[in-house]
Amino acid sequence: MVAPLLIALGVSPVLAVSAVAIGHPWASSTGGMALALRLLAEITHYTPEALFPASALLLGLSILLTGLAVAFLLGQKQQWWRVLITSCVVAAAHYLLGVSGMLSLAALISAVIGFTVGAWLSRKPREASRTKAPLNPALVAGLIAYGILVVIMLVVSVFPPLNRVLSPIVWTLQFPSVATANGVVTPAESGYLFHIFTHPGVLILITIALSLLAFRIYPAIPALDLKKSLKVTMKSGVPAALGTLFMIGLSTTMEHAGMTQALAKSLSALVGGVYPLFAPVIGVIGSFATGSNVNSNVLFGALQKEVAILVGASPVVILAAQTTGGSMGSMIAPAKLAVGTSTSSVKGHEGDVLRITLPICLAIAMIIGLVTLLIS
Numbered sequence: 566m567v568a569p570l571l572i573a574l575g576v577s578p579v580l581a582v583s584a585v586a587i588g589h590p591w592a593s594s595t596g597g598m599a600l601a602l603r604l605l606a607e608i609t610h611y612t613p614e615a616l617f618p619a620s621a622l623l624l625g626l627s628i629l630l631t632g633l634a635v636a637f638l639l640g641q642k643q644q645w646w647r648v649l650i651t652s653c654v655v656a657a658a659h660y661l662l663g664v665s666g667m668l669s670l671a672a673l674i675s676a677v678i679g680f681t682v683g684a685w686l687s688r689k690p691r692e693a694s695r696t697k698a699p700l701n702p703a704l705v706a707g708l709i710a711y712g713i714l715v716v717i718m719l720v721v722s723v724f725p726p727l728n729r730v731l732s733p734i735v736w737t738l739q740f741p742s743v744a745t746a747n748g749v750v751t752p753a754e755s756g757y758l759f760h761i762f763t764h765p766g767v768l769i770l771i772t773i774a775l776s777l778l779a780f781r782i783y784p785a786i787p788a789l790d791l792k793k794s795l796k797v798t799m800k801s802g803v804p805a806a807l808g809t810l811f812m813i814g815l816s817t818t819m820e821h822a823g824m825t826q827a828l829a830k831s832l833s834a835l836v837g838g839v840y841p842l843f844a845p846v847i848g849v850i851g852s853f854a855t856g857s858n859v860n861s862n863v864l865f866g867a868l869q870k871e872v873a874i875l876v877g878a879s880p881v882v883i884l885a886a887q888t889t890g891g892s893m894g895s896m897i898a899p900a901k902l903a904v905g906t907s908t909s910s911v912k913g914h915e916g917d918v919l920r921i922t923l924p925i926c927l928a929i930a931m932i933i934g935l936v937t938l939l940i941s
Contacts, residue, residue: 567585572909608863625657740753840873849926855898856901
């Protein structure tokens with residue numbers, strides 16, 4: 566959606582797609598109800614709240630670096646000070662929202678704040694008269710749905726008494742101890758704790774129900790074709806869900822069979838104490854190979870934790886580098902680039918876009934790796 570707007574402003578299609586690919590990844594860890602960070606926490610047996618502060622620090626750095634990269638790419642390097650101010654505001658808002666209990670909305674709200682600050686910094690004198698354009702019904706519907714979601718998340722997150730009542734209601738499965746032929750033993754433990762009334766998926770279902778009710782009441786929104794909407798959702802959601810499911814199965818099998826530990830020992834012996842420098846690059850490779858930060862975290866999260874323990878680094882910081890690198894990998898993932906080029910006139914020119922985004926991605930990953938090495 567953004568690339569065609571840049572093209573309309575006179576930016577070449579390849580540069581437009583490249584700029585969007587570079588600019589969007591920072592929010593993939595905590596965007597989408599923080600699914601990528603939540604799955605990383607589940608795979609590595611931490612809580613999302615424990616992983617968030619270090620992740621927010623590295624993601625804040627990536628906000629600045631990707632913003633500057635886009636400005637230079639589009640020939641707007643004189644705007645560096647606006648990028649710097651906006652990046653600091655977004656990073657600070659992202660961190661404060663996350664640590665205050667609104668992890669699922671941290672990326673969304675901080676992005677809105679950043680857009681507002683950026684627009685204010687770039688404002689021009691008002692014209693004497695301005696014609697008001699009618700509101701697009703699709704835009705109104707989107708605002709209503711997102712508004713309901715934001716309100717629900719705020720109510721659940723901001724009011725501790727309500728959260729204390731809803732959070733203990735969980736569902737889980739018990740798994741027995743498992744031993745391999747090589748003597749690797751996985752003790753008996755509980756599976757994923759599904760918090761029924763505070764899980765983002767359940768809150769989204771509640772949002773859908775309330776949105777449909779609001780659409781029926783609000784006369785400006787045309788009647789919805791629910792069957793078509795469900796078909797489109799299933800077509801786009803099922804492949805992603807299956808991919809994530811199989812990645813979780815692969816990661817769990819590798820960990821229970823001792824494969825993750827064996828790889829971790831080899832990596833720790835190979836690079837030793839400088840391993841944190843390369844932790845974000847592994848996240849990048851995961852996103853490039855699997856197409857998403859979610860799958861990268863699931864595939865390499867346990868491995869990164871094991872190596873961190875072996876080399877004496879902070880596992881929390883290394884996992885923060887993993888999800889930040891996974892976010893950056895989105896700008897070179899073939900599946901993501903294909904989506905970007907398909908919305909413009911450069912479909913089939915993914916290689917041209919990759920030639921621009923790849924060096925920027927690797928440069929940012931190495932800078933984040935250096936910071937990871939210093940703080941881990």
